Amino acid sequence: MSQDPVLTFTDRGIFCPDGGFHIDPWRPVDHALITHGHSDHARWGHRRYLATHQALPVIRHRLGQIDASGIAFGESLRIGGVTVSFHPAGHVPGSAQIRVERRGEVWVVSGDYKIENDGLAEAFTPVRCHCFISECTFGLPVFRWQPQDSVMRGIVDWWQGNAASGRTSVIGAYSFGKAQRILSGLGGIGPILTHGAVEDTTEILRQQGYPLPTTIRVTPGIDLAANRGALVIAPPSAIGAAWMRRFGEVDAAMASGWMAIRGLKRRRGLGTGFVVSDHADWGGLVSAIRETGAERVFVTHGYTVPFRRWLSEQGYDAGIVSTEFGEDMAEAAE
Amino acid sequence: MNRFAALFATLDGTTKTSAKVAALADYLRSAPGEDRVWAIALLSGKRPRRSVRSTELRAWAAEKAQVPLWLFEESYAMVGDLAETIALILPAGKAVDPPALASAMRELAALSGMDDDHRKAAILDAWDRLGPMERLVFNKLITGGFRVGVSRGLVTRALAEATGMDEGTLAHRLMGDWTPAATSFDHLIGDGDSRADTRPYPFALASGLEKTPEILGAPSLWTAEWKWDGIRGQLIHRDGLLALWSRGEELITDRFPEFAMLADFLPSGTALDGEVVVWDHEADLPMAFSALQRRIGRKSVTRRILAEAPARFIAYDLLETGGKDIRTAPLMERRARLQSLVAGLSPTLPLGISPALPFSNWEELDHLRRSARQFRAEGVMLKQVQSPYHNGRKRGEWWKWKLDPWSVDAVMIYAQAGHGRRANLFTDFTFALRDGESLVPFAKAYSGLTDAEFAEITRWVQKNTLERFGPVRRVTPELVFEIGFEGIQESPRHKSGIALRFPRMIRWRKDKPLSEIDTMENLRQLLARAQA
Ligand SMILES: [Zn+2]
Ligand SMILES: [Zn+2]
Numbered sequence: 001m002s003q004d005p006v007l008t009f010t011d012r013g014i015f016c017p018d019g020g021f022h023i024d025p026w027r028p029v030d031h032a033l034i035t036h037g038h039s040d041h042a043r044w045g046h047r048r049y050l051a052t053h054q055a056l057p058v059i060r061h062r063l064g065q066i067d068a069s070g071i072a073f074g075e076s077l078r079i080g081g082v083t084v085s086f087h088p089a090g091h092v093p094g095s096a097q098i099r100v101e102r103r104g105e106v107w108v109v110s111g112d113y114k115i116e117n118d119g120l121a122e123a124f125t126p127v128r129c130h131c132f133i134s135e136c137t138f139g140l141p142v143f144r145w146q147p148q149d150s151v152m153r154g155i156v157d158w159w160q161g162n163a164a165s166g167r168t169s170v171i172g173a174y175s176f177g178k179a180q181r182i183l184s185g186l187g188g189i190g191p192i193l194t195h196g197a198v199e200d201t202t203e204i205l206r207q208q209g210y211p212l213p214t215t216i217r218v219t220p221g222i223d224l225a226a227n228r229g230a231l232v233i234a235p236p237s238a239i240g241a242a243w244m245r246r247f248g249e250v251d252a253a254m255a256s257g258w259m260a261i262r263g264l265k266r267r268r269g270l271g272t273g274f275v276v277s278d279h280a281d282w283g284g285l286v287s288a289i290r291e292t293g294a295e296r297v298f299v300t301h302g303y304t305v306p307f308r309r310w311l312s313e314q315g316y317d318a319g320i321v322s323t324e325f326g327e328d329m330a331e332a333a334e
Numbered sequence: 335m336n337r338f339a340a341l342f343a344t345l346d347g348t349t350k351t352s353a354k355v356a357a358l359a360d361y362l363r364s365a366p367g368e369d370r371v372w373a374i375a376l377l378s379g380k381r382p383r384r385s386v387r388s389t390e391l392r393a394w395a396a397e398k399a400q401v402p403l404w405l406f407e408e409s410y411a412m413v414g415d416l417a418e419t420i421a422l423i424l425p426a427g428k429a430v431d432p433p434a435l436a437s438a439m440r441e442l443a444a445l446s447g448m449d450d451d452h453r454k455a456a457i458l459d460a461w462d463r464l465g466p467m468e469r470l471v472f473n474k475l476i477t478g479g480f481r482v483g484v485s486r487g488l489v490t491r492a493l494a495e496a497t498g499m500d501e502g503t504l505a506h507r508l509m510g511d512w513t514p515a516a517t518s519f520d521h522l523i524g525d526g527d528s529r530a531d532t533r534p535y536p537f538a539l540a541s542g543l544e545k546t547p548e549i550l551g552a553p554s555l556w557t558a559e560w561k562w563d564g565i566r567g568q569l570i571h572r573d574g575l576l577a578l579w580s581r582g583e584e585l586i587t588d589r590f591p592e593f594a595m596l597a598d599f600l601p602s603g604t605a606l607d608g609e610v611v612v613w614d615h616e617a618d619l620p621m622a623f624s625a626l627q628r629r630i631g632r633k634s635v636t637r638r639i640l641a642e643a644p645a646r647f648i649a650y651d652l653l654e655t656g657g658k659d660i661r662t663a664p665l666m667e668r669r670a671r672l673q674s675l676v677a678g679l680s681p682t683l684p685l686g687i688s689p690a691l692p693f694s695n696w697e698e699l700d701h702l703r704r705s706a707r708q709f710r711a712e713g714v715m716l717k718q719v720q721s722p723y724h725n726g727r728k729r730g731e732w733w734k735w736k737l738d739p740w741s742v743d744a745v746m747i748y749a750q751a752g753h754g755r756r757a758n759l760f761t762d763f764t765f766a767l768r769d770g771e772s773l774v775p776f777a778k779a780y781s782g783l784t785d786a787e788f789a790e791i792t793r794w795v796q797k798n799t800l801e802r803f804g805p806v807r808r809v810t811p812e813l814v815f816e817i818g819f820e821g822i823q824e825s826p827r828h829k830s831g832i833a834l835r836f837p838r839m840i841r842w843r844k845d846k847p848l849s850e851i852d853t854m855e856n857l858r859q860l861l862a863r864a865q866a
Binding site: 073140141142143144258260261262263264267268269270271303305306309310311 | 346347348349350390399401404406408409412413414415418419422423444738753754755756757758803
């Protein structure tokens with residue numbers, strides 16, 4: 001093995017000296033490899049982009065005119081002195097872990113990931129490596145997700161209960177990923193309305209061939225009387241905002257991993273919260289790391305300090321990668 | 335436990351009062367009688383005794399979850415609630431055969447007599463039998479920290495709805511120190527012998543006056559008195575029994591033996607509302623609150639304490655006289671009857687009346703209010719002359735108009751994340767003042783800002799951390815805040831030599847740079863003024 005690390009951590013983000021590229025950089029660079037289309041990973045201003053074919057349409061929609069090329073999941077590509085490939089991360093449609101190999105030494109950058117197969121995003125596959133750079137947004141043992149089926153049943157019950165008493169159900173979910181994941185399990189139950197930001201992304205994914213039920217975009221002219229008892233999917237920022245008033249009597253809820261903590265639910269002023277996360281829970285992080293077979297692990301995003309300490313106690317050679325803000329504590333991390 | 339946990343989930347899951355009352359009333363109509371009594375007790379703030387030490391619970395939960403104790407503690411710091419942390423961290427159990435509320439409470443009571451091994455086995459067994467929500471509630475019961483967003487008033491309203499009884503009558507019947515294990519539902523809400531015991535009345539509460547009192551209309555409709563800095567209490571004499579109740583409905587008669595003699599002077603069937611203070615006979619004024627602190631929290635009262643910190647009851651209302659409840663009579667009339675009751679007593683008794691403050695316009699009253707500290711008061715109370723003695727808080731008739739707090743401008747030097755509702759925000763800060771070339775920490779505060787401001791500060795802290803000590807971060811001294819406080823005293827235990835009472839952030843002074851913060855000298859001047 002070579003002396004120099006395959007990947008280094010710079011003030012622009014993760015950098016590969018032998019390949020001359022960055023991974024999910026937060027400042028403009030020459031060549032950016034992007035794990036997925038969320039705005040904290042796919043930023044504006046790089047000269048060239050590389051992402052999976054499945055991830056590109058949303059990235060293009062968000063960033064406008066960019067010089068980008070696509071790559072298939074599992075396809076190998078030689079860049080400078082290294083070989084890179086992209087592998088499903090199960091986080092959102094098109095999301096990838098990025099594998100970088102140099103003369104047999106393998107590093108993997110997880111990006112954001114989720115273990116449970118949600119039926120929409122390409123299912124997470126563990127990738128063997130020597131060094132794993134893992135997110136740990138929910139890296140404390142109090143975070144354990146229920147299976148998706150049981151959460152979706154809860155959402156359906158809540159929606160139908162509201163519909164029966166003449167209320168509109170409004171659920172707050174990130175417009176790319178979370179919103180479609182919820183949507184995909186709810187076809188054929190009743191009318192589903194979408195906020196414009198959600199519908200834009202939904203349309204792109206639908207055209208790509210992801211199986212998504214029919215939805216109705218909320219526009220000023222929409223016939224609300226015809227859609228009584230509907231479910232509305234909107235970005236979190238619309239929950240409690242003036243936009244919601246048009247629906248008359250509503251019951252609002254949020255879908256987020258943070259809803260596991262009662263205090264955070266209360267801060268949002270919500271009675272109902274559904275614990276749905278597109279990130280791995282504690283058990284997911286632990287098993288994913290174990291399955292890579294890596295001896296070195298760097299953690300980033302989330303509860304990095306305790307998670308690193310725990311990994312060290314388990315015998316890993318563990319470190320922390322700082323992100324732009326040192327450590328993400330903000331709720332926006334999801 | 336099942337039904338009670340479901341009730342808890344509903345109460346916790348809605349912000350609508352009507353939905354809370356409906357869920358409560360439904361439970362109070364249909365749950366088994368003994369469970370109902372326990373539910374009323376727990377929801378109206380009667381805490382069960384802590385039957386297991388919190389350190390034991392943490393260790394057992396960490397062991398069961400197979401995580402090291404430090405990681406449990408780290409999680410607890412984030413969640414901010416021990417019961418919830420345990421419920422979240424435990425692996426799923428069998429969730430079969432969960433006990434009903436009253437029998438769970440009996441099982442808990444039995445724990446205190448057991449040795450460590452048996453207690454541990456009993457708790458682990460209970461965790462295994464309970465589902466996630468039931469575990470949360472159960473943990474809240476064993477840690478003695480049971481609280482849910484329901485006021486006693488709401489419970490009373492739901493009980494009135496469930497039984498068809500009058501709300502005011504029920505409010506009075508729920509007062510006092512009845513024990514749920516020894517009280518039947520019928521006895522609790524029934525007429526019983528409530529006159530014979532020394533049960534207090536629900537305390538009438540005042541709201542804080544944020545603006546000037548011009549909004550209250552004509553001054554002649556109002557009466558004013560000092561807002562004393564003591565312990566609010568009801569002093570009750572019925573059939574030779576004298577009782578002093580704190581606002582938390584704790585019987586504190588034994589802490590103040592000097593009041594016992596009042597049983598010989600107050601007629602039977604008397605209930606007074608007032609303030610317990612420590613009296614400075616020379617100045618004929620109360621002593622500072624710190625003197626009263628020597629009397630609280632101390633079970634045995636020595637002769638020396640009695641001599642050095644003699645207590646006095648300053649009465650401001652009469653709720654019952656001649657065994658008759660007069661709470662609905664206008665305040666004027668109650669005050670007059672209080673006057674004539676106390677006027678006939680010897681001035682050497684530890685009982686006085688809170689005098690009415692003379693004022694003919696709001697400006698005069700404001701002037702008096704500003705002088706409150708000279709009278710060892712915190713401000714003034716305003717009460718409408720026609721007001722009845724209402725149950726709990728009723729906005730509009732009673733107001734407290736406090737002194738403006740003292741304040742200094744200080745810089746933030748340490749930040750720590752909050753917990754619970756504010757788990758992922760930095761909310762707990764340490765502030766410093768300038769002392770020559772150095773910055774001296776002098777106060778901690780965590781309240782007074784909006785969530786949006788805390789979020790903005792959180793982003794700033796993440797980019798401006800200089801050093802970490804566990805959960806605490808040392809940050810660049812740059813953000814300036816106006817820190818308000820209610821009192822100030824010397825304290826050798828503090829690095830600054832000064833302790834503040836109720837420090838809080840009044841506002842974030844984005845307009846002020848570090849160079850303009852106050853100095854330790856400014857703070858010492860405030861201390862000198864307070865001592866004068
Ligand atoms: Zn993401
Ligand atoms: Zn992310």
